[in-house]
Amino acid sequence: MTLQTEAQASARPQSDAQPRPVVRPGSPEWTALLARIAEGASERERTRTAPYEVIGWLKEAGVGRLRLPVELGGAGLSIPELFAALIDLAEADSAVPHILRTHFWFVEQHLQAIEDPAFRRRLVDLAGSDSLVGNGFSEQSRKPVGLAFETAFTPEGDGYRLNGTKYYSTGSIYSDHTQIWAAAPEGRIAGAVIPVDREGVTILDDWDGFGQRLTGTGTTVLDNVRVEAEEFFDLGEPDPAEPVPGYQGAFLQLFLQAVTAGILRSVRNDAVALVRRRARNYSHATAPGSPTSDPQVLQVVGEIAADVFAAEAIVLRAAEAIQAAADSVVDGVPTAEAADAAQLAAAHAKVAIDRFSYATAARLFDVGGTSATSAASNLDRHWRNVRTISTHNPTFLKASAVGDHLVNGAAFPANAYF
Numbered sequence: 001m002t003l004q005t006e007a008q009a010s011a012r013p014q015s016d017a018q019p020r021p022v023v024r025p026g027s028p029e030w031t032a033l034l035a036r037i038a039e040g041a042s043e044r045e046r047t048r049t050a051p052y053e054v055i056g057w058l059k060e061a062g063v064g065r066l067r068l069p070v071e072l073g074g075a076g077l078s079i080p081e082l083f084a085a086l087i088d089l090a091e092a093d094s095a096v097p098h099i100l101r102t103h104f105w106f107v108e109q110h111l112q113a114i115e116d117p118a119f120r121r122r123l124v125d126l127a128g129s130d131s132l133v134g135n136g137f138s139e140q141s142r143k144p145v146g147l148a149f150e151t152a153f154t155p156e157g158d159g160y161r162l163n164g165t166k167y168y169s170t171g172s173i174y175s176d177h178t179q180i181w182a183a184a185p186e187g188r189i190a191g192a193v194i195p196v197d198r199e200g201v202t203i204l205d206d207w208d209g210f211g212q213r214l215t216g217t218g219t220t221v222l223d224n225v226r227v228e229a230e231e232f233f234d235l236g237e238p239d240p241a242e243p244v245p246g247y248q249g250a251f252l253q254l255f256l257q258a259v260t261a262g263i264l265r266s267v268r269n270d271a272v273a274l275v276r277r278r279a280r281n282y283s284h285a286t287a288p289g290s291p292t293s294d295p296q297v298l299q300v301v302g303e304i305a306a307d308v309f310a311a312e313a314i315v316l317r318a319a320e321a322i323q324a325a326a327d328s329v330v331d332g333v334p335t336a337e338a339a340d341a342a343q344l345a346a347a348h349a350k351v352a353i354d355r356f357s358y359a360t361a362a363r364l365f366d367v368g369g370t371s372a373t374s375a376a377s378n379l380d381r382h383w384r385n386v387r388t389i390s391t392h393n394p395t396f397l398k399a400s401a402v403g404d405h406l407v408n409g410a411a412f413p414a415n416a417y418f
Contacts, residue, residue, distance in 0.1 A: 020060065020061075020062055020130075021062065022061070022062035022063075022065050022066065022073075022074060022075040023061035023062060023063070024075055025066070025075075025077070025081065025084065025085040025088060029061070030061075030085075030088070033057065033058075033061055034088055034089070034091070034092045035092075036057065037054055037057070037089070037092040037093050037096060038091070038092040038093060041092060041093035041094075041095075042378045042381065043378075044093070044095075044214060045093075045095070045213060045214060045378060045381050046375075046376075046378045046381075048213055048214065049214075050173070050174075050205065050214055050216070051093065051095060051096065051099075051174075051214055052174065054093065054096060055096075055099065055132070055174045058096070058100070059130045059132070062074075062075070062130060063089075063100070064100065064103055064104075064107075064127060064130055064131075064132055065127060065128060065130065066082055066085060066104075067079075067082050067104060067107050067108065067111070068107060068111075068124070068127060068128055069111075072124060072128050073128045074128065078323055079251075079319050079320075079322050079323040079326060080316050080319040080320055080323055082104070082319075083254065083255075083258045083315055083316060083319040084316060084319075086255065086258040086259065086262065087258050087259075087261045087262040087265065087312060087315065088262065089262065090258065090259040090260075090261065090262020090263055090265075090266075091262040091263075091265040091266050091269070092262075094212065094259055094262060094263045094266070094385045095212060095213070095214040095215050097255075097258065097259050097262070098170065098171070098212055098215045098256075098259050098389075099170065099171040099174050099214075099215055099216060100132070100171060101170060101171065101252070101255050101256075102133065102134055102135035102137075102170060102171055102179065103127070103132045103133045103134070103171065103175065104251075104255065105135075105248065105251060105252055105255075106123070106127065106133040106135075106179055106193075107124075107127050108248065108251055108326075109248060110123045110124050110127075111124070112326065112329050112332055113332055119230065119233065122230070123193060126177060126193070131175075131176040131177055132171070132174065132175040132176055132177075133175055133176070133177045133178065133179055133193065134169060134170070134171040134172030134173075134174070134175035134177070134178045134179070134196070134203075134216075135166075135169055135170065135171070135172060135178060135179050135180075136151075136166035136169050136172065136178050136179065136180040136181070136220040136222070137166065137168075137169075137179075137180075137181050138166060138167050138168040138169075139151060139164070139165070139166060139167060140165075140167050148238060149164070149181065149182045149183040149189060149238075150164055150183070151163065151164020151165065151166060151180070151181075151182040151183065151222060152164060152182050152183040152184070153182050153183065153184045153185070153190055153192070153227065153232065154185075155185060156226075158228075158229050159226060159227055159228045159229050159231075159232070160192075160226075160227040160229075160232055161224050161225065161226060161227070162180060162182060162192065162194075162200075162222045162224075162225040162226075162227050163222055163223065163224055163225070164182060164222050165219060165220070165221050165222070166180065166219065166220040166222070167218075167219055167220075168207075168217050168218075169203060169216070169217065169218055169219065169220040170215050170216060170217040171215065171216055171217075172196060172203050172216060172218075172220060173203050173205050173216035173218060174216055175196055176195065176196060177193050177194060177195055177196060178193070178194060178196050178201070178203075178220065179191055179192070179193050180192050180193075180194065180220075180222065181235065184234065184235075187237070187238075188234060188235070188236060188237060188238070189235045189236065189237075189238050190232060190233060190234050190235050191232075191233050191235055192227045192231045192232050192233070193231055194225065194227060194231055198225060198226070199225070199226070200222060200223040200224050200225035200226070201220070201221075201222060201223075201225055202220070202221040202223070203216075203218065203219075203220050203221075204218045204219040204220075204221070205218050206218045206219050209388050210384050210388065211381070211384035211385040211386070211387055211388030211389070212385050212388045212389060240414075243411075243414035244333055245333055245334050245335065245336045245338075245339035245340075246333075246334065246339055246414075247322050247325035247326060247334055247338070247339050247342040247343070249343065249346075249412075249414075250318075250321075250322050250325070250339075250342040250343045250345065250346035250347075251322055251342075251346075253346040253347070253349075253350055253392075253393065254315060254318050254319060254322060254345075254346040254349055254350075256350075256389050256392055257311070257314070257315050257318070257346075257349045257350055257353050258315050258319075259389055260311065260353055260357050260386055260389055260390070261308070261311040261312050261314075261315050261353070263357075263361070263382055263385050263386050263389075264304075264307060264308045264311050264357060264360055264361070264382075264386070265308050265312075266382060267304060267308070267360060267361050267363075267364050267382045268301075268304050268305050268308045270364055270379060270382070271300070271301050271304050271363075271364050271367050271368075272301060274364070274367050274368040274372060275291045275292055275297055275298075275301060275367050276292060278290065278291045278292075278368070278369070291367070297366075297367050300363055300366045300367050301367060303363070304360055304363055304364070307356050307357075307360040308360075310352075310356070311353050311356075311357065314348075314349045314352055314353055315349060315353075317345070317349075318345035318346055318348065318349040320345075321338075321341050321342045321344075321345035321346075322342045322345065322346070324338050324341065324342070325338040325339050325341065325342040340405075340411075340412065343412040344402065344405065344412075347398050347399075347401065347402045347412070348402065350390075350393065350395060350398050351395055351398050351399045351402065354390050354395040355395075357386045357390070358383065358386055358387055358390070361382040361383040361386045361387075362383050364379055364382065364383075365379070401413065
């Protein structure tokens with residue numbers, strides 16, 4: 001799949017149109033939207049049917065504006081409120097919030113940025129018009145993971161040309177714009193926000209992971225793409241001696257744990273449904289009658305539910321630390337103390353949730369028996385999705401960094417891959 005589809009084009013609002021009201025989490029309209037998304041989620045995943053229609057529903061509901069201030073046409077949600085909404089969306093379909101991850105990161109970046117006011121306003125207006133922003137950040141090369149890019153901006157007249165290949169471009173095939181980070185002249189790095197249908201941009205639907213199959217985490221090819229001066233923004237040195245404190249990495253990491261928490265909700269829901277519809281128990285069960293009266297089966301359901309509660313509580317508590325970092329921002333920069341606390345909270349959340357989420361997703365089969373492994377039921381998607389999400393950053397490295405920080409006062413890595 002390349003560039004845009006008719007579904008993408010029809011979902012785009014007109015630039016001169018007033019934004020629709022945002023469907024607020026907790027409202028009857030929100031509940032109806034979630035039910036509509038959830039209805040076909042398993043079948044879409046099983047048949048690998050890309051959710052373009054669902055993304056259109058989200059645009060109509062103004063979901064991309066949840067974090068924008070009310071005066072800018074958004075819902076004005078706090079960070080904990082946003083993460084609670086992401087858990088809701090992931091319960092309905094785990095691909096949906098994952099697709100939006102870099103869009104919400106884009107919004108968060110520019111809510112706090114102090115770059116040229118006209119540039120910042122243009123980007124915030126982009127989100128306010130219900131345009132979605134994907135990403136072209138990651139590369140596959142011999143260079144270490146981080147901010148060393150082979151994709152590069154080359155000056156041309158009053159603008160630039162952009163060439164290179166990006167991987168793991170989550171959400172970009174569903175988006176209107178993409179944010180590209182690349183090497184810039186004089187050893188610096190820079191970014192640009194450009195339309196996905198610009199000449200020279202090709203976005204491939206070639207993600208072949210066994211989980212999160214519909215997130216559009218594919219390849220972006222940039223072939224001599226024109227970038228105008230007003231679309232370009234400098235990001236500084238790739239490895240500064242004194243990194244500026246930030247909470248964006250914590251935001252990006254906790255986003256994935258919110259998706260995991262939503263998946264675990266679905267595991268709980270499916271466990272309850274499985275037990276209720278089973279007509280007979282195991283031949284060697286310790287209690288006669290149906291599984292709904294078997295204490296051991298009920299124990300498994302209860303333990304799954306407790307893990308769901310724990311995952312949600314962990315995510316929302318960590319979101320409070322990220323909110324504190326956002327609240328501490330002065331001139332675009334949070335305090336070092338608040339930024340460290342946000343990074344620590346997000347790291348704690350990942351290490352803690354990863355320690356039980358795989359097992360929780362797998363325990364679904366303990367209440368369903370062999371029939372639950374039917375491919376038509378597609379219940380294995382929960383484990384596959386949770387395990388795929390967890391690979392974005394190695395849990396053991398995260399735990400090691402936490403230990404080094406607490407014992408030796410070491411700083412956290414200054415990039416979003418942490």
